[in-house]
Amino acid sequence: MTNISKEAKIEMLKKLIEIRRFEEKTVQLYQTAKIWGYLHPSLGQEAIAVGACSAITGDDYIVSTHRGHGHCIAKGANLNLMMAELLGKATGYCKGRGGSMHIADTELKMLGANGIVGGGIPISVGAGFSCKMDGNGKVVICFFGDGASNNGVFHESLNMASVFKLPVIYICENNLYAISMCSRESVACKNVGDRASSYGMPGYIIDGNDLTEVYETVKKAADDARKGNGPSLIEAQTYRWGGHHPNDPGAYKDKEEADYYKKEKDPVVNFKKKLMAEGIITDRDIDKFEDEIKKMIDDSVKFAEESPEPELDKFLEEVKQI
Amino acid sequence: MTNISKEAKIEMLKKLIEIRRFEEKTVQLYQTAKIWGYLHPSLGQEAIAVGACSAITGDDYIVSTHRGHGHCIAKGANLNLMMAELLGKATGYCKGRGGSMHIADTELKMLGANGIVGGGIPISVGAGFSCKMDGNGKVVICFFGDGASNNGVFHESLNMASVFKLPVIYICENNLYAISMCSRESVACKNVGDRASSYGMPGYIIDGNDLTEVYETVKKAADDARKGNGPSLIEAQTYRWGGHHPNDPGAYKDKEEADYYKKEKDPVVNFKKKLMAEGIITDRDIDKFEDEIKKMIDDSVKFAEESPEPELDKFLEEVKQI
Amino acid sequence: MREIEYREAIREAVIEEMDSDEKVFLIGEDIGVYGGAFRAYKGLIDKYGPERVINTPISEAAIIGAGIGAALTGYRPIAEIMFIDFTTLTMDQIVNQAAKIRYMTGDSLNVPLVIRTQGGAGRGVAAQHSQSLEAWFYHVPGLKVVMPATSYDVKGLLKTAIRDDNPVMFIEHKMIYLNKGPVPEEEYTIPFGKADIKREGEDVTIFAYSNMVFKSLEAAGELQKDGISCEIIDPRTLVPLDIEAIISSVKKTGRLVVVSEACRRGSVASDISAMVTEEAFDFLDAPIKIVAGLNTPIPYNSTLEQASIPHAADIVKAVKEIVKK
């Protein structure tokens, strides 16, 4: 990460904080029943979203998951529209129709979160074909979880992407859990990243809590993809700080392990420390960022709360067009 | 194969010939429209069926495919009932309801052919659970093709079988083709057998035209499974002599390669030669076997042809019970 | 009689059958310590251990396949698919394998498999977690389809399902797990193919199942105030279907409203309507009315979500359109 500008590093830190604070806010809003349905916060996994999305350009695509807020924000999503969607408002990304699990944005080349575990993986293959046919060096990042890596679509998609040498970067966020199932028990081989060999593609197993490592690995995989060398699989090892969703106490998790990750491997804190050590930022800068971000998030809540509900009449009209 | 009795070897040779002649006959009957629908002969792949089924016991299960006649015969199926089924007769294995792709036999622990590529692979997982729960050392052989190894169910099933250490032996018959698609182009890694590492299980890549090699590998895998060491994946490399079905001229196949396999790698001829070299059989024995088998097959055709069609009235009654 | 939650009734049925038949076992996602997404299996992992409460990776097709393979070889698995929306990943195993194996193999093999799942809208979980897809399974020969509304029904029918020698789609509704209802202490089972009259009446027959039984009861209460007497027929099992019960009620009332939460187009409701039209046309004094879900993916927003599925008011309206009092 030596060839990254100070500004870019600061941008990344800001995004990390933005995700962290956004997720904290959504949990709070969930607990006060402003947000309902399913909410899957990405707390603890921020470095993957930011590291990966920073390593590609605005023209490149991403395919996300049910735990997708971080990916959206890292790709540049508008917090107002996100928050409005979470509150089910007409002004939200999906006009209130989708909620947390379906946020998408064509302009940001964000091809959608997904309520189906693994559901986005086959879609990444098509986006990959499209980039390849366009022939202008665009790539696709496809995020998914450790749980998803046991689903059949993972296999079909990685095989097909490799057969056709599609420019897709598969990033498995191994946060150790799929709801209550620990990936140590669900993935029959040692590391999800080892599965790359089944598809004749490079596999990387990295510390997903280390933004630098994520950034550099994705950068390399993207370079390869742009050169026509086909897809890669990156297993970014991380930890799901909370339960599966805010109502899940996560009783099945090991407490010591949880503490370890929160204390030692906090991706936001560690990147902050790193930039401070590099002399790029000071405590005062951080305070400033936090203030700015707090304001953005408060504004987004305000925007969402003041936004209108979708109109029932319009809905009934729209249904006729489906 | 040193510890195999002469008699057993002769049995295996007979089975090889039985399959070869049976398949030749079905192709002939297909061409004269006595058999219709889909027919997928296993010509050229006989050593896998016989080697594998000889390495397990009558109490062990097999799960088969659309190209399953060889598996059935190797497991001891009754040729009359098979032939009657192929002719759609009431006396057939499936009462004429299933045809070539659905033959099953509970007593023989033959859990069914399958018209869906890969459709049997998940079923083997359940049979594996059952053997494990029974706790009496039974195993399951699950056959499938190179094409099937690219389907999602392959991945889910092998992962699950390994996670629960189920006694299943996965045998991929890589006959180089899935209809017109060559496995060199459809399987993104070098060998299907390499995929074993994704599931933390042993992988074997063997010459599927060499009965001895098949037998010994399956024996080892079955021993492991019986000991509670879980599943294995065996890629048995072979060649589909014909087209995908009798009406497919297989124009997409390389002629030299086809010739090579037929001339150099004929599993029946080679095993015959081996037993002759070992002094276990003579030309005269072979003639005798051929005669016996010809008679069995002719009898099966006679049985099938003389058998009644399913009764329409009975069918209409049965339908009410579905 | 004591009243217990719907999910508790499921748990009791499972425990009774697991205790009496060692071949019964459970397989699915998060059914171990987590107890299942709706906690119907709470504590079962402790009671029966991981050999009989098999907590799987996220591999829906293999879950069903595992159920089929075990069923073919002497077991009676209950395979769980967390949301009916995820059965989309298992349709080959359910439809091409489980449903057809017995028939295709000339009765050589059979598949005593229960597939438990749940559907329906109302929790704000949007288009991929709120569908009502029973019409698909209803259309597939070889599958039984059970959709119990009450604690009593779910217990008795689940026990019957487990004992059935053929595959059963056992479809619950996410909004009723906490509903309480009377369930006797003594053991009982409920036969498939026997409708239950959830309310007797004279003027109109309301056909409803699963959560729509409750909406219909609510509507019937309303309509009573206007002097309209509704008979509510709950088929409980869609396959086999107690068509006689429906026809005989229609012969009495001359009017039929069919209610289903699923999208109207191609729904089970249409099928009931068509069957009654063909078999009891001359007894119909008015067109059959269907009250069903809108033809839309279920929206997240609560107001829209509610607008896309039937409510008591919709049933009241439909009844009033064909019953003039």
Next chain:
Amino acid sequence: MREIEYREAIREAVIEEMDSDEKVFLIGEDIGVYGGAFRAYKGLIDKYGPERVINTPISEAAIIGAGIGAALTGYRPIAEIMFIDFTTLTMDQIVNQAAKIRYMTGDSLNVPLVIRTQGGAGRGVAAQHSQSLEAWFYHVPGLKVVMPATSYDVKGLLKTAIRDDNPVMFIEHKMIYLNKGPVPEEEYTIPFGKADIKREGEDVTIFAYSNMVFKSLEAAGELQKDGISCEIIDPRTLVPLDIEAIISSVKKTGRLVVVSEACRRGSVASDISAMVTEEAFDFLDAPIKIVAGLNTPIPYNSTLEQASIPHAADIVKAVKEIVKK
């Protein structure tokens, strides 16, 4: 007018659209040198190369996913699933993804994807290769469902499907690929949602689609001899459905026979019947008759196979039950 085979009409439609829009491409199994299981794509790999005729591994879910992803990013893929029976492996991608993406994302994204497949019985290919599953897709909001019977229709409708901005299930029938029918040399398209009157008549309306159009024409010929005049309505697209055409024909004839090859229970036929009952009850002079497949997996044996699907004689019989002349 020249007459060409159904499969040739498909090929022409594909060629015309691929020539006029470089964003159109083909993806599926054995569609390269093999030309597709029914040879509808014969020679296309030579004409367009492997970049636009993508021959895939046996990975049905990924085929549809590839179609969706490409559609989301500016292409117009035609994804082929060799048999409709194998769509069982793709239901998540078709139903939870393709069908819902536009709606769920608030119209941010859309999916101009054609899924070509074929179904139906008659070739002795048994229970896993002979199903008629259109009812499933018909039930899913967000999917269009097209089932053309003739060479003319298949060409015009396929072109329309390719140009549609939303997902289309394009379902052919395995028994009609070699049927010849008139197709003009000039370019044309056929709009969705416009039924075609395949035969005009007075006494009874026969609703039929796909291969059943031909059985109905045969029946109508028979019935003519008895002085019964049949009007045959072919909807061509089940979604959107030209319900007006059906209703107005029923208003004229007062009688309706609905024909579908699919298993009767939960079929599209039932839905048509229910709709007409609700909307044109007062015009019906007799109960609606449904002629449909038996509720059975399709048997291999030819006699049984034929007995499980409708024939002209069944249609004749149904018509005679409601038309007394």
